[in-house]
Amino acid sequence: MTVRTSPASDLIVARPEGLYCPAGDFYIDPWRPVARAVITHAHSDHARWGHGHYLAHEHSAAILRRRLGADIHLQTLPYGEGINHHGVRVSLHPAGHVLGSAQVRLEVGGEVWVASGDYKLESDGTCPPFEAVRCHTFITESTFGLPIYRWPSQPELFQDINAWWQANAAQGRASVLYAYALGKAQRLLHGLDPSIGPIVCHGAVEPLNAVYRDLGVQLPPTVMATDPSLDKASLGRSIVIAPPSAARSTWLRRFGPDLADAFASGWMQLRGTRRRRGVDRGFVVSDHADWPGLQTAIRATGAERVFVTHGSVPVMVRWLCEQGLQAQAFATEYGHEDDSEPGMPETGGESRQSSDAAEAGERSGCGKPGETGQPGEGGERSEPGESGESGESGESGEPGESGGSAGPGAAP
Numbered sequence: 001m002t003v004r005t006s007p008a009s010d011l012i013v014a015r016p017e018g019l020y021c022p023a024g025d026f027y028i029d030p031w032r033p034v035a036r037a038v039i040t041h042a043h044s045d046h047a048r049w050g051h052g053h054y055l056a057h058e059h060s061a062a063i064l065r066r067r068l069g070a071d072i073h074l075q076t077l078p079y080g081e082g083i084n085h086h087g088v089r090v091s092l093h094p095a096g097h098v099l100g101s102a103q104v105r106l107e108v109g110g111e112v113w114v115a116s117g118d119y120k121l122e123s124d125g126t127c128p129p130f131e132a133v134r135c136h137t138f139i140t141e142s143t144f145g146l147p148i149y150r151w152p153s154q155p156e157l158f159q160d161i162n163a164w165w166q167a168n169a170a171q172g173r174a175s176v177l178y179a180y181a182l183g184k185a186q187r188l189l190h191g192l193d194p195s196i197g198p199i200v201c202h203g204a205v206e207p208l209n210a211v212y213r214d215l216g217v218q219l220p221p222t223v224m225a226t227d228p229s230l231d232k233a234s235l236g237r238s239i240v241i242a243p244p245s246a247a248r249s250t251w252l253r254r255f256g257p258d259l260a261d262a263f264a265s266g267w268m269q270l271r272g273t274r275r276r277r278g279v280d281r282g283f284v285v286s287d288h289a290d291w292p293g294l295q296t297a298i299r300a301t302g303a304e305r306v307f308v309t310h311g312s313v314p315v316m317v318r319w320l321c322e323q324g325l326q327a328q329a330f331a332t333e334y335g336h337e338d339d340s341e342p343g344m345p346e347t348g349g350e351s352r353q354s355s356d357a358a359e360a361g362e363r364s365g366c367g368k369p370g371e372t373g374q375p376g377e378g379g380e381r382s383e384p385g386e387s388g389e390s391g392e393s394g395e396s397g398e399p400g401e402s403g404g405s406a407g408p409g410a411a412p
């Protein structure tokens with residue numbers, strides 16, 4: 001295996017603005033405004049406002065324009081089709097995360113790097129499944145990069161959710177299921193059994209359903225809460241898909257005082273999360289890869305170097321090093337939008353956590369004693385969001401977990 005350690009050959013490096021490709025002079029999912037940005041998917045922590053030019057998958061276009069403005073300079077690509085930019089071949093490949101989500105493949109002179117964005121492996125029926133792309137260097141997320149995270153299969157999951165809904169409907173209680181509005185909500189809708197009762201969607205969810213349907217994704221019929229067809233009896237049989245921010249809002253009152261509620265998130269795997277969030281049920285479902293999924297995906301790329309962006313970074317870096325790979329942390333500002341926690345205040349975007357990690361500038365990687373993460377970091381993970389006011393920090397992991405990084409340019 002050829003070991004590439006020369007910083008000069010790095011196709012992607014860390015910059016304060018985001019992941020940067022020096023050869024092509026563009027960024028991938030930058031968190032500060034830049035001239036040219038390749039966007040992996042439309043979640044707000046990856047697709048930010050203010051870039052001069054955007055390149056994204058064609059199925060992200062409608063949501064990006066909706067969220068960032070109809071007048072953004074947006075170029076789109078289908079999966080697998082390459083363009084040449086300053087000698088860098090750029091192509092997008094399915095990430096299986098949400099509709100339009102893509103891994104970004106860069107190639108210069110036979111050297112191939114892939115930046116994953118967010119991804120999951122199990123096919124969910126609402127977007128093309130993750131496709132392993134062979135590369136020399138893979139930049140991976142690690143949102144759920146701890147051995148405790150193992151998702152139930154999709155059929156098991158929907159059996160549970162539909163049975164819960166059915167049991168509530170039999171008692172005339174509305175079922176409120178909290179899920180992130182883009183991606184998670186549509187994935188849940190796709191698996192619901194509409195014969196049980198009406199499916200009601202919150203105003204933050206329904207417009208995204210329309211985008212999915214326009215692009216050919218099959219979703220069952222849904223109505224808004226104000227729909228005249230909803231009388232008291234039908235509300236008592238309904239399931240309501242709402243974003244976590246709707247928890248404890250006055251909007252919920254129309255569904256009656258004894259509604260049943262549940263939260264759909266990968267964090268539900270943690271013992272005690274559901275109880276502390278004050279919902280009746282927790283369904284373990286995530287649009288991110290679980291621990292086995294991350295390992296499978298990383299192996300399938302054949303990469304010899306791996307950079308880990310957000311989530312349980314030190315644990316994943318250590319595991320990769322033990323597999324004989326060159327692994328390093330890569331401080332980013334991702335992880336503040338999807339899989340957020342219910343009942344937490346909504347704070348816009350930026351989180352102190354990753355910024356702190358970025359400023360810490362600590363290195364985490366293989367090869368030198370003391371650089372493979374601190375002992376015990378993996379074992380005593382507290383719950384995301386528990387530390388207080390950071391709001392939608394659910395994805396970003398605990399303070400200090402990202403470990404910071406000298407970036408890919410600083411090879412061991």
Ligand SMILES: [Zn+2]
Pocket residue numbers: 041043046097118338
């Ligand atoms: Zn995402």
Ligand SMILES: [Zn+2]
Pocket residue numbers: 043045046117118334335336395
């Ligand atoms: Zn993310």
